[in-house]
């Protein structure tokens with residue numbers, strides 16, 4: 001379990017939804033870590049949307065736009081899931097970089113390098129989410145978050161497939 005920064009506020013009312021406070025706190029930290037990864041990935045995809053070059057420019061420009069649009073929805077869903085279990089979301093860029101598993105990379109306009117970086121990122125998120133789904137359900141008794149994360153996992157599996165197809 002990470003000991004990294006998490007927003008520290010006290011909600012006006014604590015959530016009385018059947019999850020022990022220490023459990024919802026552990027789940028909120030996992031979700032804030034996922035949120036941080038999603039934010040790093042979102043920013044990277046936007047950068048690639050703007051800076052990609054080559055004969056497939058327009059195809060990739062649109063592909064990346066579709067990806068970051070879906071990531072923006074996921075980011076909102078992850079942040080609101082944290083609120084639903086009674087915690088606050090991380091929202092500072094510096095905290096995202098501190099929490100995230102994903103790394104920022106050197107600028108690149110090369111489509112293959114961009115796709116390889118994005119594939120690594122989506123697969124990293126898939127492994128992180130998969131690793132914690134059962135723990136969140138069985139150890140922390142938060143079946144709602146476990147179910148939610150199954151949907152998140154499938155979105156990242158889809159984009160990992162698309163990227164492997166480009167790179168194949």
Ligand SMILES: [Fe+2]
Nearest residue numbers: 049050061065
């Ligand atoms: Fe654009």
